[in-house]
Amino acid sequence: MSKILTIGEILVEIIATNKGNGFREAVPLIGPFPSGAPAIFIDQVGKLGQDCAIISRVGDDDFGWVNINRLTDDGVDVSGIEVVPQGTTGSAFVRYREDGSRAFVFNIRNSACGTIELSDEMITLIDGCTHMHVMGTALYAPSVVASILTAVERIKTAGGTVSFDPNLRPEILDSPGMREALQTVLSKTDLFMPSGEELFLFAEATTEDEAVAELLANGIKAIVVKRGAKGASYFDGKTTLDLEGFEVEEIDPTGAGDCFGATFVTFWLQGASPAEALRYANASGARAVTRAGPMEGASTKAELDNLITTQGKA
Amino acid sequence: MSKILTIGEILVEIIATNKGNGFREAVPLIGPFPSGAPAIFIDQVGKLGQDCAIISRVGDDDFGWVNINRLTDDGVDVSGIEVVPQGTTGSAFVRYREDGSRAFVFNIRNSACGTIELSDEMITLIDGCTHMHVMGTALYAPSVVASILTAVERIKTAGGTVSFDPNLRPEILDSPGMREALQTVLSKTDLFMPSGEELFLFAEATTEDEAVAELLANGIKAIVVKRGAKGASYFDGKTTLDLEGFEVEEIDPTGAGDCFGATFVTFWLQGASPAEALRYANASGARAVTRAGPMEGASTKAELDNLITTQGKA
Numbered sequence: 001m002s003k004i005l006t007i008g009e010i011l012v013e014i015i016a017t018n019k020g021n022g023f024r025e026a027v028p029l030i031g032p033f034p035s036g037a038p039a040i041f042i043d044q045v046g047k048l049g050q051d052c053a054i055i056s057r058v059g060d061d062d063f064g065w066v067n068i069n070r071l072t073d074d075g076v077d078v079s080g081i082e083v084v085p086q087g088t089t090g091s092a093f094v095r096y097r098e099d100g101s102r103a104f105v106f107n108i109r110n111s112a113c114g115t116i117e118l119s120d121e122m123i124t125l126i127d128g129c130t131h132m133h134v135m136g137t138a139l140y141a142p143s144v145v146a147s148i149l150t151a152v153e154r155i156k157t158a159g160g161t162v163s164f165d166p167n168l169r170p171e172i173l174d175s176p177g178m179r180e181a182l183q184t185v186l187s188k189t190d191l192f193m194p195s196g197e198e199l200f201l202f203a204e205a206t207t208e209d210e211a212v213a214e215l216l217a218n219g220i221k222a223i224v225v226k227r228g229a230k231g232a233s234y235f236d237g238k239t240t241l242d243l244e245g246f247e248v249e250e251i252d253p254t255g256a257g258d259c260f261g262a263t264f265v266t267f268w269l270q271g272a273s274p275a276e277a278l279r280y281a282n283a284s285g286a287r288a289v290t291r292a293g294p295m296e297g298a299s300t301k302a303e304l305d306n307l308i309t310t311q312g313k314a
Numbered sequence: 315m316s317k318i319l320t321i322g323e324i325l326v327e328i329i330a331t332n333k334g335n336g337f338r339e340a341v342p343l344i345g346p347f348p349s350g351a352p353a354i355f356i357d358q359v360g361k362l363g364q365d366c367a368i369i370s371r372v373g374d375d376d377f378g379w380v381n382i383n384r385l386t387d388d389g390v391d392v393s394g395i396e397v398v399p400q401g402t403t404g405s406a407f408v409r410y411r412e413d414g415s416r417a418f419v420f421n422i423r424n425s426a427c428g429t430i431e432l433s434d435e436m437i438t439l440i441d442g443c444t445h446m447h448v449m450g451t452a453l454y455a456p457s458v459v460a461s462i463l464t465a466v467e468r469i470k471t472a473g474g475t476v477s478f479d480p481n482l483r484p485e486i487l488d489s490p491g492m493r494e495a496l497q498t499v500l501s502k503t504d505l506f507m508p509s510g511e512e513l514f515l516f517a518e519a520t521t522e523d524e525a526v527a528e529l530l531a532n533g534i535k536a537i538v539v540k541r542g543a544k545g546a547s548y549f550d551g552k553t554t555l556d557l558e559g560f561e562v563e564e565i566d567p568t569g570a571g572d573c574f575g576a577t578f579v580t581f582w583l584q585g586a587s588p589a590e591a592l593r594y595a596n597a598s599g600a601r602a603v604t605r606a607g608p609m610e611g612a613s614t615k616a617e618l619d620n621l622i623t624t625q626g627k628a
Contacts, residue, residue, distance in 0.1 A: 014328070014343065017342075022376045023346055023376040023377065023380070024376050024379055024380050024383070025380070026344055026345050026346060026347050026607060027344070027345075028331075028342065028343070028344055029328065029342070029343035029344060029345060030340055030341070030342055030343060031340050031341075031343060032337055032340060032407075033340050061419050061420075062336045062337040062338050062417075062419050063337065063419055065338055066337070066338050066339070069338065086423065086424075087424065088420075088421040088423075088424045088425075091405075091421075093346075103376075105375050105376050105377055106375075106402075107402040107405075107421065109400065109402075110400075110401065110402045110424055110425070111402075111424070293340060
């Protein structure tokens with residue numbers, strides 16, 4: 001039985017309901033929504049009925065319980081979430097600007113998940129998992145990076161697999177030791193899932209075909225390039241696939257890439273063909289954007305089947 | 315020239331717009347509003363045109379600047395507010411329950427203002443002030459308590475005065491060393507401003523008259539008992555005053571006690587009679603509850619004069 005693990009931030013997200021640049025005056029908001037890229041990812045995995053777990057920390061406050069309750073309801077093993085008595089659950093305020101870009105106020109590094117240390121129980125949890133998903137957003141603090149590298153190393157050594165979604169904020173790339181940590185992760189990665197230009201983060205090449213070839217030559221087994229509403233592509237050296245996206249009304253794109261990735265990894269691990277995994281992943285990303293709130297659009301398999309059938313893509 | 319100082323938390327407040335118990339699901343919110351009891355207090359002092367300053371810390375984020383900008387606009391010396399580059403500005407989520415009580419999610423101790431250390435510049439700022447207002451809510455962390463005690467000591471030694479609004483959350487009272495810190499503050503207090511039952515926190519007596527007599531005998535020069543919508547009373551051993559409150563529509567009571575206290579202290583320091591100071595303080599508390607947001611109802615002297623005249627209490 002496969003079991004998917006991820007490690008990283010758990011947040012609540014508070015969303016401004018009107019557009020504008022940031023939070024320097026009182027505006028209408030809605031929240032708290034359960035959030036954090038690794039949490040969204042693992043929630044989508046859980047909703048598909050796949051055994052999975054997350055290692056993180058929250059405060060003993062409503063915002064922590066919003067997340068623990070949701071993840072529990074959706075089938076995620078939450079035994080790796082420590083509730084820190086004097087801690088504060090992380091948060092992200094998000095406001096869309098008129099141009100579609102987003103203004104944020106984050107509380108991550110100074111929140112409960114700003115430090116993640118692996119207890120003996122956590123090591124046992126890691127050793128019970130067969131796949132590790134590394135979310136680039138989670139590389140925000142040295143102890144979290146160290147925990148992720150430990151999990152990658154143990155799971156790979158035990159014969160498991162690793163997927164990696166760079167999902168990087170530019171400021172993270174330049175923090176001390178980050179390039180080395182990313183190279184270590186990449187050297188252990190079986191399934192690499194960059195969005196658009198992220199394909200070139202770890203390649204010398206300047207065209208997509210050459211970058212794909214270069215990364216596969218360096219030992220990555222498969223690459224999925226996410227293209228948002230335009231769909232996605234798959235490459236493994238033998239097979240190349242380009243699938244267009246689904247047509248849906250976009251309400252809130254946050255979390256779509258995480259749901260896409262979770263669905264692809266789940267189907268891939270379960271032995272689906274690349275074409276099937278990519279189709280379900282596209283459907284998952286599409287459904288995710290139709291709901292306000294980063295984790296609200298996570299889907300069951302039945303919901304994905306319904307979208308696929310409705311749009312004649314079965 | 316008198317100058318009023320306070321030290322303590324600066325927060326943003328996020329308010330749920332519907333009633334209910336806490337934040338375990340997404341609800342409509344509005345914010346960020348500038349907040350924190352010491353910040354509300356000093357903002358009201360500034361709006362009355364009284365020279366004043368606050369010592370605190372915020373993160374370099376929109377929530378910090380919401381506060382710095384508002385306090386600056388309202389005439390507060392903000393040179394004592396340190397902007398911590400990697401810090402997070404404190405926050406308080408507030409939701410009113412059906413019974414009028416409030417559910418909170420706080421981020422104070424792990425926020426930028428969770429630690430306040432006094433630099434040489436801060437000591438110079440303290441030495442330029444003639445009155446220190448101690449807000450009980452600010453006694454949330456050892457370094458903040460120490461900073462407050464330093465300011466109290468220096469200002470008193472230089473011939474200045476101290477006011478003290480206990481404004482205590484019960485859990486603070488039982489933290490280590492807190493009773494001693496409170497006794498130290500009380501022993502230096504000239505003007506004591508408890509709300510209702512807080513009068514008995516530091517007295518053996520069980521009736522109001524006896525508690526007042528006991529506290530005055532212990533060296534406090536004047537006591538103002540806040541009674542919310544019912545008004546307030548003043549005691550100094552010679553004069554006893556009971557003033558009823560103003561009739562206003564209550565929208566949001568948060569911050570009313572802070573505005574009341576700020577207005578009383580300001581008028582008292584400026585040499586107003588106790589009756590005049592109490593009348594303006596009542597008007598200030600009354601106006602504060604008519605606006606949503608903790609600091610939104612702070613008043614200018616003209617606004618207070620207008621309310622006093624309108625209600626025939628001049």
